[in-house]
Amino acid sequence: MTNVRQLISPHHPSWEWQTNAACRGTDTSTFYHPENERGPSRVRREQAAKRVCSGCPVVANCLRWALETREPYGVWGGLSVDEREQMLASRTA
Numbered sequence: 565m566t567n568v569r570q571l572i573s574p575h576h577p578s579w580e581w582q583t584n585a586a587c588r589g590t591d592t593s594t595f596y597h598p599e600n601e602r603g604p605s606r607v608r609r610e611q612a613a614k615r616v617c618s619g620c621p622v623v624a625n626c627l628r629w630a631l632e633t634r635e636p637y638g639v640w641g642g643l644s645v646d647e648r649e650q651m652l653a654s655r656t657a
Contacts, residue, residue, distance in 0.1 A: 586620035596638040617642035
């Protein structure tokens with residue numbers, strides 16, 4: 565598991581929103597599924613992640629970033645990978 569305290573601090577101005585994120589300091593396993601996670605386990609983990617996102621003051625920034633970069637993993641901006649893919653697909657349709 566990655567220790568987020570050891571990661572490089574955001575330095576690009578468009579990343580400053582991360583300092584106010586509700587998930588800051590939360591175990592990353594809440595947002596990223598382990599290998600072969602499926603069914604009810606995955607649903608429960610994603611729901612827990614979305615609960616964190618639901619009270620986040622920068623959820624819109626987070627979702628915008630995930631959509632712009634086409635983030636392929638995890639719950640970002642309160643949406644799962646599949647939900648973000650559906651949103652992007654509907655924009656291009």
